[in-house]
Amino acid sequence: MEANKKKEDMSHRIKELKDLKHEIEMSLGKELIEIVKCNRGFSFDFSILVGGILDVIEKAKEDPNALSGWKEVGDQVRQSKNKAFPSDEG
Numbered sequence: 001m002e003a004n005k006k007k008e009d010m011s012h013r014i015k016e017l018k019d020l021k022h023e024i025e026m027s028l029g030k031e032l033i034e035i036v037k038c039n040r041g042f043s044f045d046f047s048i049l050v051g052g053i054l055d056v057i058e059k060a061k062e063d064p065n066a067l068s069g070w071k072e073v074g075d076q077v078r079q080s081k082n083k084a085f086p087s088d089e090g
Helices: 002-038 046-062 066-079
Strands: none
Touching: 002 066, 046 066
16 A cells, blocks of 8 residues: 555656646746747748757757856846846947
């Protein structure tokens, strides 16, 4: 009996974690869409946006040093109210 209870508890916890993962992914997706929208990214053809995202992912795999600069900009954008690319002017 105890083994069945543990199995049920673990199954329940796994479902909770999957649900939480889904919520986090949806939240991040909404934030990414808002950032693209605020930076007029949807003025580009959707295939260009997809290609650009895939290019960035591949560059990140090839050159992890690029990540620190991207993270800095990303942190600034995520913390800003208008979600726009930070200006060098200042």
